[in-house]
Amino acid sequence: MYFKDSSDRTIPLEKCIALIFTNNKDPLRINLEKIVSLRNTSTHFITEDYERVYAPLFQACVINFTNKIQEFHGVDITESIPQNFLTLSVNLDDLTDEQIRAKYTPQLAEKLIIDRNDIEITTEKTNHKFAITIQQNLYITKKKKDADFNISVTRDANAKGNIIKELRDPSNTHKFSFKHLMEEINKQLKDQNIPFSHSNSSGKSRDKFNTHDLNEFIKFYNMKKEPKYSYEHVIGNSTQYSYSLEAVNFIVGEIKKKPERIISDIKKANKKR
Structure with a gap:
């Protein structure tokens, strides 16, 4: 967005968000403001575990974008980008406080822990517009055409596993x-x-x-x-x-x-x- 009386001056992103989404309690606005805050400091805090902490925010933002571009402009983004490309692929392993502190400097570790806890608490108080929990579920099917990849089951395998029959x-x-x-x-x-x-x-x-x-x-x-x-x-x-x-x-x-x-x-x- 630009100033009306000066087209070479742009309005800050934070101001744009406040003008478009006037309710400061709206989870969608909170999501955008949190991501902007991350953008402003991410140069100093990008790590290999970055995605595990912030992926729920980014996934919600992608879904919010698809909904709002449809609402504001009548554009169905799935006609240009397949639905599966709108789902983020991330590392989903658990990330404990001990693991974070063991890998990073005290300042960076505390930053990641505080942000992760803040996201979890805010998620509980809001809805899926702020953050979306990302998880993967594997199912075994005998219908080859329905499978994303193939496996074989053998009793002689070095790595043992069990077939889970219930969610x-x-x-x-x-x-x-x-x-x-x-x-x-x-x-x-x-x-x-x-x-x-x-x-x-x-x-x-x-x-x-x-x-x-x-x-x-x-x-x-x-x-x-x-x-x-x-x-x-x-x-x-x-x-x-x-x-x-x-x-x-x-x-x-x-x-x-x-x-x-x-x-x-x-x-x-x-x-x-």
Whole structure:
């Protein structure tokens, strides 16, 4: 941004952020201000562990950018950059205080520890617009076409391993209840300006994705049998399901292909089964 009366003078980035995002409690603004602060001091604090401390901030910033460029300019960045290129690839090993202090000078170690703790605390108080926890999950499948890479299992291997048959922490990997899954899908449809609509047999149209639509999707794609989409919680004689962010992205992606007829097509296909 430039001064109106002097086009050769630019407004500082901090001022631009304050002018555009006027709410100083907005997690998106806090994210940008934190990254600007890191930029201003990063020359002195870049280390091999930099990414492990700050990656959640950068990942949130990438997602915020894709949403805001769509909102402000009507540009869908995924049409130019594949979705998988918008996910950061980082070292995800745990980084303890002892490891930091053993590797770096006291000044640098304390800087990393303080920043890491500040990010973690702020993340707990805000939402995914400030920071996104980055993690990787590996699943073993017998469907070769669905695999990202191939492995072989042998009892004679020097390195021993176990095949994990259950997700250990579904509260992190599959955090959406049925209701929250539907709400997140509607939020993504709105954020991405996807013109979803469905007309019933009487010709009445609606633009909200509802519980009936979600049930049709789950049934058609057999999502309750796909570990990457759902997790089964068995409590006594009761069974409940929670769903992953991957389930959100998949459903939104399918709606985006044909937003005005996807539900009608799925319903017809389900009736034929």
